[in-house]
Amino acid sequence: MTGLKSLIGQQRPARILCNALINGRIPHALLFTGEDGVGKRTAAIELAGICNCADTSNAEPDPGEPEQSPAACGKCRSCRKIQGGTHPEVHIIKPSGANIRIDQVRSLYQSIALKPDEASKRFVIIADAHLMNREAGNALLKVLEEPPEATFFILTAPDTQDLLPTIVSRCRHIRFNPIPQKDLEKYLADHCALETDHAMIIASLARGSLARAIDMSSEDWISRRNFVIDRLEQLPLQSGAFRHAFAELLAADRDKLEGIFEIMKNWYRDLAVFFHSPEKVYNRDLHEQIRSALQQTCFPRILGKADAVTRAEKVLAGNANIRLALDVLVDELAE
Ligand SMILES: [Zn+2]
Structure with a gap:
């Protein structure tokens, strides 16, 4: 104290x-x-x-x-x-x-x-x-x-x-208001031994919560984020077997799903925001990837995918069959 x-x-x-x-x-x-x-x-x-x-x-x-x-x-x-x-x-x-x-x-x-x-x-x-x-x-x-x-x-x-x-x-x-991003950044750099770049990304994705920022910094969160976003971008180009494998991977660890849905929502949110306010994206280190993703898609499709993630979250909050719900989600994200 x-x-x-x-x-x-x-x-x-x-x-x-x-x-x-x-x-x-x-x-x-x-x-x-x-x-x-x-x-x-x-x-x-x-x-x-x-x-x-x-x-x-x-x-x-x-x-x-x-x-x-x-x-x-x-x-x-x-x-x-x-x-x-x-x-x-x-x-x-x-x-x-x-x-x-x-x-x-x-x-x-x-x-x-x-x-x-x-x-x-x-x-x-x-x-x-x-x-x-x-x-x-x-x-x-x-x-x-x-x-x-x-x-x-x-x-x-x-x-x-x-x-x-x-x-x-x-x-x-x-x-108690959300904690300002610069305070989170400083805390992460001082107490969690994060490099400045990583502290900045996590601070911008933690949306004002120190607990969330600490959770994100305590594991290899950035690699997981990169993996999930890469998969999202590959889905429309890949076969049914690839989609199945991704859904299976997601279903394997239910405890991690909440964090993965968060990554997905932030990604689609960033794609939508980038059109008008590129300085407001959360994934501040991924400007290039966002720009290239936007060449392959359109605004209504981005919103549709963000909705699909929210829907899957709701379905899974009930006692739905997890594998089935994720298969449906992954198919929607592959469109
Ligand atoms: Zn005392």
Whole structure:
């Protein structure tokens, strides 16, 4: 833990939280919204850490030093427990299966019924709060209406409209925007040992999510992207056996499919965008390949293929036969 100012590309949320800490006015219920991987949960845990850190020397920064911000020491018992996920007063609730269920909220009731011990501030972090079913949401609302002493709730969700309006109105809402590309680039170069070129490509394809950027940099993602795009470009020229083999390859690893669909969608998106705004393509290193691909196709066909990918994604989100769905997709992409 190194303080709220170290959140990547989230100066505004960091500033709001720092001010709340400095003024000793942390709202009892906070709602952090934004896409996955932009730092919502990190900020929540950081806040719990600062409020519970035993080393108070950083808690109230010198007003003469505007660059300082409250920070947890990272070494005391409390900080170590929070880092290890074992602090008795920091509760993290996340979906069990597809939802956050009523029994999870009920067992939270029980664990927060007693006052926290004097040294602690209790934090309840509800990650992906939009996945609370209605019953769980209503149960939580009751707690938010009469929050127990020294207890702070932090909910995270993609957007306010995904939650019950009555819950949103009880919370101080802080929006986490997508992380600017240059901040992602710098993080990847500094922390993931990526070369400048690769950091730039991944930062532009991660669409503002640090988690996505780190995932992409931790494996040989660029080679996979190149492979998939090469296959897409060869499909219309190749035999049925080639298509079959490609569909089989895709079907072999269902866990990777989401990432591969993402690569496909970004590729067709880039082909469509390149006509008018070549500077806006995501695959910034592939200008030549995009240009030559565009000589073989036309705008309606590109849109049709992008739609086919989205359709396949939807079909596979249900319990469809994976091989069949991919055969259909690959045939559509070969046209
Ligand atoms: Zn500490």
